[in-house]
Amino acid sequence: xxxxxxxxxxxxxxxxxxxxxxxxxxxxxxxxxxxxxxxxxxxxxxxxxxxxxxxxxxxxxxxxxxxxxxxxxxxxxxxxxxxxxxxxxxxxxxxxxxxxxxxxxxxxxxxxxxxxxxxxxxxxxxxxxxxxxxxxxxxxxxxxxxxxxxxxxxxxxxxxxxxxxxxxxxxxxxxxxxxxxxxxxxxxxxxxxxxxxxxxxxxxxxxxxxxxxxxxxxxxxxxxxxxxxxxxxxxxxxxxxxxxxxxxxxxxxxxxxxxxxxxxxx
Amino acid sequence: xxxxxxxxxxxxxxxxxxxxxxxxxxxxxxxxxxxxxxxxxxxxxxxxxxxxxxxxxxxxxxxxxxxxxxxxxxxxxxxxxxxxxxxxxxxxxxxxxxxxxxxxxxxxxxxxxxxxxxxxxxxxxxxxxxxxxxxxxxxxxxxxxxxxxxxxxxxxxxxxxxxxxxxxxxxxxxxxxxxxxxxxxxxxxxxxxxxxxxxxxxxxxxxxxxxxxxxxxxxxxxxxxxxxxxxxxxxxxxxxxxxxxxxxxxxxxxxxxxxxxxxxxxxxxxxxxxxxxxxxxxxxxxxxxxxxxxxxxxxxxxxxxxxxxxxxxxxxxxxxxxxxxxxxxxxxxxxxxxxxxxxxxxxxxxxxxxxxxxxxxxxxxxxxxxxxxxxxxxxxxxxxxxxxxxxxxxxxxxxxxxxxxxxxxxxxxxxxxxxxxxxxxxxxxxxxxxxxxxxxxxxxxxxxxxxxxxxxxx
Numbered sequence: 001x002x003x004x005x006x007x008x009x010x011x012x013x014x015x016x017x018x019x020x021x022x023x024x025x026x027x028x029x030x031x032x033x034x035x036x037x038x039x040x041x042x043x044x045x046x047x048x049x050x051x052x053x054x055x056x057x058x059x060x061x062x063x064x065x066x067x068x069x070x071x072x073x074x075x076x077x078x079x080x081x082x083x084x085x086x087x088x089x090x091x092x093x094x095x096x097x098x099x100x101x102x103x104x105x106x107x108x109x110x111x112x113x114x115x116x117x118x119x120x121x122x123x124x125x126x127x128x129x130x131x132x133x134x135x136x137x138x139x140x141x142x143x144x145x146x147x148x149x150x151x152x153x154x155x156x157x158x159x160x161x162x163x164x165x166x167x168x169x170x171x172x173x174x175x176x177x178x179x180x181x182x183x184x185x186x187x188x189x190x191x192x193x194x195x196x197x198x199x200x201x202x203x204x205x206x207x208x209x210x211x212x213x214x215x216x217x218x219x220x221x222x223x224x225x226x227x228x229x230x231x232x233x234x235x236x237x238x239x240x241x242x243x244x245x246x247x248x249x250x251x252x253x254x255x256x257x258x259x260x261x262x263x264x265x266x
Numbered sequence: 267x268x269x270x271x272x273x274x275x276x277x278x279x280x281x282x283x284x285x286x287x288x289x290x291x292x293x294x295x296x297x298x299x300x301x302x303x304x305x306x307x308x309x310x311x312x313x314x315x316x317x318x319x320x321x322x323x324x325x326x327x328x329x330x331x332x333x334x335x336x337x338x339x340x341x342x343x344x345x346x347x348x349x350x351x352x353x354x355x356x357x358x359x360x361x362x363x364x365x366x367x368x369x370x371x372x373x374x375x376x377x378x379x380x381x382x383x384x385x386x387x388x389x390x391x392x393x394x395x396x397x398x399x400x401x402x403x404x405x406x407x408x409x410x411x412x413x414x415x416x417x418x419x420x421x422x423x424x425x426x427x428x429x430x431x432x433x434x435x436x437x438x439x440x441x442x443x444x445x446x447x448x449x450x451x452x453x454x455x456x457x458x459x460x461x462x463x464x465x466x467x468x469x470x471x472x473x474x475x476x477x478x479x480x481x482x483x484x485x486x487x488x489x490x491x492x493x494x495x496x497x498x499x500x501x502x503x504x505x506x507x508x509x510x511x512x513x514x515x516x517x518x519x520x521x522x523x524x525x526x527x528x529x530x531x532x533x534x535x536x537x538x539x540x541x542x543x544x545x546x547x548x549x550x551x552x553x554x555x556x557x558x559x560x561x562x563x564x565x566x567x568x569x570x571x572x573x574x575x576x577x578x579x580x581x582x583x584x585x586x587x588x589x590x591x592x593x594x595x596x597x598x599x600x601x602x603x604x605x606x607x608x609x610x611x612x613x614x615x616x617x618x619x620x621x622x623x624x625x626x627x628x629x630x631x632x633x634x635x636x637x638x639x640x641x642x643x644x645x646x647x648x649x650x651x652x653x654x655x656x657x658x659x660x661x662x663x664x665x666x667x668x669x670x671x672x673x674x675x676x677x678x679x680x681x682x683x684x685x686x687x688x689x690x691x692x693x694x695x696x697x698x699x700x701x702x703x704x705x706x707x708x709x710x711x712x713x714x715x716x717x718x719x720x721x722x723x724x
Contacts, residue, residue, distance in 0.1 A: 065613065067609065067612065067613060070608075070609070070612060072527075072528075095615055095616070095617050096615065097615075098612060098613060098614065098615040099614070099615030100615075102613060102614065102615075103609075103613030103614075104613075105606060105609060105610060105613070107606055109604070109606040109607055109609070109610040110610075111610065111611070111625050111628075111629070112607075112628060112629045113628065121611070121614065121616075121624065121625075122614040122615065122616075125614070125615070125616050125617075125620050125624075126615060172610065175614065176613070176614065179614050179615060185613075
């Protein structure tokens, strides 16, 4: 397992904290899904959430941009600060929050619109472009950022649903980037993709950290090791261990983390 | 007699079932697992063979024998009185039947009496003969099963193949009936066009509808069968109905699928579907007795003259009737838009309204369009409401406050009126055929759209 680890530079752009969670509990009805989680997510770095299925990592990720608000029975308590501001405060509009904290989902979900309109959707609703020329520019920049521009530049008016799975996922990443978020949340972005598309998306994630704070949930420990600088290991709703990726994978402190990364649990 | 024979054949089949099953049990003896087919399949095969053979013989013998008897009487009457016209001919025959059954005939004469006595004897022979024939056929088929049965007898496979054929037969009957109805519509339509000397354009584009006023010597006056006022009336009422049904139905569907809480949906949806269960005749008299006078009175109070039978009243009530069709179909397609699309939109910071308007509705649009098209085809074919509330006079107007008439209303008038059927049938069938073409086209288009939509998400 450890042989797989690709050595990579783990230079942080800076050490400041983008998101702070303190004593966060999440309940789905009577089910206590997340138990007293404290975590500091670093700015301009990739943080990976790993852990066995049902451990709560996706649930926690969805708390970071209040996507859980759309589920009636879900309740979140504790402090969740973005740039020091409580995102669950009464005066925070989840819609505005989600413009700052974008999200890419497990299954590619392009809208049944043209490729261009998929990317232009966010900028349009947030009024980021004054005119068509600016919008064109944002679309091109976002698609370039998502490393898919060269593949789609001649077919921007074709439906986004007609692309291959890997292209669709990169289109979705481009779509999320287009709204100029500060944080990008990715919920198992490669689980529906083949190895080649996965490699492309991973490369993209690594590039994205120059400009964005990226939080990624993944089932693949190799992926976490390849793309992230920080790793958090969740187990049964608890945050077991959080630290530098290299340390988690080479010298974990908690025996449960070690069991998981060596394949004994999960 | 026919029914009695059917019951007898069926009873014989049941007896065959029990006998064959017992025989199979006996054949197997101590080793039931040696049987290729379970005893019940032996019984089922015997039952199917007996009843199918019995019924087939019954139907064939009954009709052929009956036709043969009929032809003999016809020959007989022709021989005696060759100068009779076809109608008088039928009269003689029906009189003779009436006498034979002890009923009242129009006149009694020697010929009729003679045929009557013959009919009595022949009919009894016919009835008992077919009964005996079919019972014999059933018994033979059952007996063949009993005789052939042995341990390795493939009763299951055989009975399954019989059942398969019976199912196919039922499917053929359903399809053939449809084809038959369509063919008779086409035939009567051509017949009607023949009566107006193939001036089809006068039917399709003429503006005077009074088909029964120009009848002479089997011909209709082509200038009086212009169906445009009917088409226009249908169109006007359909437009009013869809103006009512589309927004209410669609917005209700959006509210129910994306905004309402689970508890609201739990009672609101069934309530809307109750609307679909109200008989159209109730809507009809609601329109005629409640809404039309209300519209008339409120029109008067603001200085508008609204006819007591108006396109508006009929259209509004028809729209109410169609709401549940539009809303429940739209609700289905809106719910079929994957949650992942909504999440994707929310994840980009879109509000619920933006998500619905820009993601959910475009994705569901084909389904919504087909829901509306199905609603239109309901509206075009709707009869009771317009019969009661829209009026009968074929006047060509685009004013919804006046009385108009529709295709369906005119069909009802033609068929229930006191004109003889042969004359009234032509225009009625032709209107029916036109209606059929329009609704068929609408349904085909709607289904195509739905199919195209399904390919997108499965």
